[in-house]
Amino acid sequence: TNAYFVKKSVGVCPKKILLHWVVDGVCGREPPRMADYGNTWTLVEWMELLDSLSSLFRLAVGKKTPDEEVLASLADVGSGYGEAVLTVLRARREEIRQALVERTNYVSSSTLQDFDWQIKLALSSDKISFLHTPLLNLRLDVKENGALKPLSVEMNREELQTLISSLEAANKVQSSGGHVHALIRKLLGY
Numbered sequence: 752t753n754a755y756f757v758k759k760s761v762g763v764c765p766k767k768i769l770l771h772w773v774v775d776g777v778c779g780r781e782p783p784r785m786a787d788y789g790n791t792w793t794l795v796e797w798m799e800l801l802d803s804l805s806s807l808f809r810l811a812v813g814k815k816t817p818d819e820e821v822l823a824s825l826a827d828v829g830s831g832y833g834e835a836v837l838t839v840l841r842a843r844r845e846e847i848r849q850a851l852v853e854r855t856n857y858v859s860s861s862t863l864q865d866f867d868w869q870i871k872l873a874l875s876s877d878k879i880s881f882l883h884t885p886l887l888n889l890r891l892d893v894k895e896n897g898a899l900k901p902l903s904v905e906m907n908r909e910e911l912q913t914l915i916s917s918l919e920a921a922n923k924v925q926s927s928g929g930h931v932h933a934l935i936r937k938l939l940g941y
Contacts, residue, residue, distance in 0.1 A: 770839040773804040778843075778850040804836075811840055812847040864899060865892040887911050 769783055776782025785797045792800060811821050818837055825833035840847075867890045884907060891902045906914065 767835050767839050770804065770836060771843070773801060774808055774839060774843045774847060776801070777805050777808050778846055779853075807836065808840060808843075808847055809851065812844055813851055861893050861895040863891060864894045866890060 769788075772781075772783035782801065785792065785794065788797075807821075807824075810816065818841070821837055821840060822833045825836055869888050871886050871888065872884070887906045889904045889906065891904070893900050893902055
């Protein structure tokens, strides 16, 4: 069904106006209105069209999908229509990326203010008399809605490695990832 809607939308809108309006909606501005297109689509078709195109733009940018893959996913709409979508995607890729980053930041309003860590060696527990397990105590000062909240986490080696992998993945996503990278280096002591 995506092919049908894309083909129909590009054919109706000269100079890719609808596609640009869809990107406006993805970026938090006013999306296209069904009323501007008369009786071109039913309400259900209109909602599916907006959802399909919005998802296409978000996923293509969020997953850094190469142009060839975007075209391949639109192969059933015909090369002219796929090219129209790709032209708009190329022109507004950075704007879409920035909107996705802002949306993610909005969802996560907490910010790390400070942290401290210490390593201890657990020699025994109530279940095992001899452990020799290194544990990391990580104290985070997180600012959420203006209030500073201290959080303490105790992790074993595997849990620490999972945390580091998650931070490294976040660093790759973030274009100015120096802050996360510095945190990782400081946690590892280098």
